[in-house]
Amino acid sequence: KILMTTDLVCGLLCLAISFITNDSLMIAALIFANIVQAIAFGFSRPANKAIITEVVEKEEIVTYNAHLELVLQVVSVCSPVFSFLVLQFASLHMTLLLDALTFFIAFVLVAFLPKEEAKVQERKQFTEKDIFSDIKDGLAYIWHQKEIFFLLLVASSVNFFFAAFEFLLPFSNRLYGVKGAYATILTLGAIGSILGALVANKMKSSMRILLFLLLLAGIGVFIMGLPLPPYLSFSGNLVCEFFVTIFDIHVFSQVQTKVEDDYLGRVLSTIYTLAVLFMPIAKGLMTWLPSVRMESFLLIGAGVILFSLLAQLVAKQLQSKKQ
Template identity: 30%
Template sequence: MILKKYKDFSYLFLGRLISNCGDSIYTLVLSWYVLEMTNQSWYVGVLNFLIFIPNTFSFVFGKKIDRIQKKKLLVILEWVQLLAVLGIIGGMMLRTRAEGLSLWIILICVFLASTVGLNTYTVQDALVPKFVSNKDLPKAEMYMSVAYNGTDYIFTALSGFLLSVISYIPLLIVDVLTFLASIFCFKKIIFNEKIEKTEEKTDIFSGLRFIWHNKVVFSITLGIGLINFLFAGLNVYQLLIAKEFGNAAFYGLLVSGSAIGTLFGTTVVSNFILKKMSIGHAFWLATAIFGLGIGLSTLAPNSFWLLVTWFISHLFLGVTHVAQKPILQTEIPDERLGEVFSAFYTVTIPTLAIGSLVFGAIADFLSWRVFIILFGVATILIAFLYFSNKKLRLYDVS
């Protein structure tokens, strides 16, 4: 078992798993709180914009990440995000006295937490190849995908149910406790990273240039950037679908379908598929099937079949999560993982922010069925972008 084989990786995985549980609670609680507070989908778009836009500047910190002990950096990032959540709780407590000020405090703390935490994933992605051999990277990514995505969906879904019986602040206090637990896990990492001192001038754009010149990394970066733009819309429209079919409880069911599907996709389905085909082939094919399934969900005659279609589609989303990262981790030189992943997130994450504003603004005019069809068609086209790159299509990390 990979967690027993690589002890430091097990601490990294457990810390990320716990932290993501808290992040999921935090995201859903704030989305519903802002929607309930303002009664406008536009502000949900603004909230998501503030969560994702700081990643625009992540490339600036890439070389710094490669020159700082990443264990210490992870602990610092978790502490600051914890303090920001405490600020959000304080903002909520001010609502009855000064609603406008309360909203401003919440949005500022959200921006602060996102700005400080934008490098968390970069640091973890750069650490995994240092803990795990190349041949075990796909297995390691199965675990990290569960931590990143599976638990994210599950705890978002669980939070949807909890919101119907528990108020916002107690759920955010749980979030604070998860940050404390993840800090404890990251401190248990033994790996003593040696940082070579260099007098070279910092070139903050070198990671972006690497992406531009490496066709495999460029294709994945372009595809993920476009998909994230669409997912920003999906984040907004899932709330509206839930309001049409029910309430926060149905939102929990909807996200549960995504959660369980993604979780099975990153584990059982990925394990089966990657034994049958190369990781590159699995990547483009799973992307195409996911897009097709999401598009077909518009034909669902009722809410039950919508949930079933959502579940089946997300099985293949889980496969794409597992396949994507090992390709990047083997294609990027070890000594440049921090700067290139920072540049990667600079390009791909801000599209979530842009999409949040765009779809937040048009959600009142564009029906969810039309959006879902557009989402499906666009995702299939992105799959063919991956297919068109021969090296990516045939990529293998073994």
């Protein structure tokens, strides 16, 4: 229902905006639409991850997530070209109509997804108290599931370093003194993500392996700060995205397979919320400090490496206590 509602709202909004002819109103409407879509995305993203367990067998979730990530990365590479062609040969109004159409198609596809037999529940009015109660129950569940809690903590915390890394990337042309450096780095990153998605389902998923993947991703970032030939330095992003993609696929797969269905949505929402919370902190720090320099790649990479090593030690202690 969440996915269908968000798709329907966004589709109707794009459709309505496509009929606006006044330029000033169009600008205001587009800003409003972006805000609404951002809010809708906040609801639909965890819902999309949560619904996977209803339509995909547990043992197939890693493979599904790997294939999904592969498709998403290919689309992310192709979409700028497609968008350019659409804007070249179609008006803004036609583009909005096309956007609305994609939302309506998504709405229909979700409506036809196979559904589990609904549980019989007593119908009652949903109140603000229920919302806070659900949040409290979700946090309590995460706290008591130590492995999930640790995984969530690692995945969210490491986002601090990668947010700083993403802040630095747009300055690549200036940092490397190479025209088109930023575009090349992004392209190599996309290739790394595609390759990572291709091999992710062939790897075993354990805490030790996940943390080792983070370490290797940190090495990729570190490479970008070394005094190497530019294109060799650029390849650090390929290495980074390759291992980060595998890490992300297995993290979400573990959450989807180990968390009870009743709590899955709340756990996923917590992951996304914590990840978003770290981003402004990291980017604010990068803005405040004189961070636009090559050494920042070294510091960020070293931070990821040290964090993964520290997490390895903590994971071993947790494992020994469990035994």
